[in-house]
Amino acid sequence: MQVFELSKSFINAVYKNISMKKYLILLITLSFVTTTIQAQVDVKLRINHKSGSQDFKFNDVVTAKDGYNIRFTRLQYYISKIKLIHDNGKETVLEDVYLLENAGMKLTHDLGNFDIKYLEGIKFSIGVDNGPNPNPNDPSNNTTNHADPNLWPNSHALALKSPRMHWGWSAGYRFVCMEGFSGPSTNFSCEMHALGDANYHEVDLVAGAEIINNEMVIEINADYLESLYNVNMSSGFYLHSVGGKAVTFLKNFQQRVFSASMEPIKNTTGVGSIKGHDYQMKFQPNPSDGPIKVTFKPKGNSTYLFQVFNLQGKLIEKYELNGSNAFEIEGLSVGIYHGVLLENNEAIDIQKMVIIR
Known part of the structure; x- marks a missing residue:
């Protein structure tokens, strides 16, 4: 069974070059695949x-x-x-x-x-x-x-x-x-x-673990x-x-x-965590038939931006957080989306959200 790993550096490349939109589409598609298969490692x-x-x-x-x-x-x-x-x-x-x-x-x-x-x-x-x-x-x-x-x-x-x-x-x-x-x-x-x-x-x-060379x-x-x-x-x-x-x-x-060398970090692929800090991004409820509340744990005085993409890679919503670490997403049509959290213009987490009626 093949498992696709989401690379944080790969996500950031998307934001550095707008012509790489097709890669964002691929990334989001692969992210959806990883939520539907077992994480064999x-x-x-x-x-x-x-x-x-x-x-x-x-x-x-x-x-x-x-x-x-x-x-x-x-x-x-x-x-x-x-x-x-x-x-x-x-x-x-x-x-x-x-x-x-x-x-x-x-x-x-x-x-x-x-x-x-x-x-x-x-x-x-x-x-x-x-x-x-x-x-x-x-x-x-x-x-x-x-x-x-x-x-x-x-x-x-x-x-x-x-x-x-x-x-x-x-x-x-x-x-x-x-x-x-x-x-x-x-x-x-x-x-x-x-x-x-x-x-x-x-x-x-x-104890936590790191993904090194897909292990x-x-x-x-x-x-x-x-x-x-x-x-x-x-x-x-x-x-x-x-x-x-x-x-x-x-x-x-x-x-x-014995002691742990690394604390548990929920996403061991490197997306959603910078070593030593777990951003703990959550969508509640998910799936949702209405608004979705987004929360995360910020680090220091960093600035944060949150973006919502559909499965075709189109930007649907953008939120400048201005010090807030909790907000609601409203008005999305039925479907599957991906929320991307950026810290100082660096993408650090991507997760799936589902809207139902």
Whole structure:
């Protein structure tokens, strides 16, 4: 299924050259098409690895929240049970998707192709779930966290890895492996391998996404210094466990480590938003058998203009807003129209409106 993306720069070209009227006609036609088909899009996930405010790097000496020096030499963890929240609260569950994240690498994970118009949030769990094993090569009744990693293809996240991410069938997978050195000269060895079914927790983020090269890219931040909250490694540390400070450590991954890189913006195609600001243009009621009230959220002291076009690209109405962010459109004949909002003569949003009788 093909989906047409409306480009803000394309809209603005129309206003810079009146001879490009035919392109406005095409634009409006394509805009109508996008309202009648599903927004199939490839969704990607990227994690921005951080040590506080700086980028995470192995062997960089950084200062933990408690004031001691630490440098990391290994940091890997599993992500599973991913859920995408989108389009007014719909939840799409990604079945049988397992990611092995490495903080030393900038990875882009392909989550799949979905019917999503705009993203509102993402949920995921740290570790490997204790649910039914999706491996078609495994005839046992073992759950995913306690199944045989040898039966997964080598390329799969749950296959045997080096260094190891599996601790045996009984204990299951290591959810997070963190290793490094601490102390004034960072010569005290530190190891935290945290695991356990009871420590499998869900992260819940309100997050937006950007459309990059026709793909929806979700970026989230991960500050790994937050994982050490109430986990003191100043004099060295060693724990491979389901209990003790491993519980605190994995709770920190759930509650403190991750944050959204971008807030939700309703229109992720770039029309209707300039990064960091959602104009929230709304038509009420729509469809309407009478007047339509238009509202939007202005930015700063900008000047705004609103124009109404029919499907043939003919300008029907023009409103100079003069500081108002709410007004009514009256007197339109039955039909389908498109309203275009301009900020400082730059087109920033285009939406369909329908008049019925």
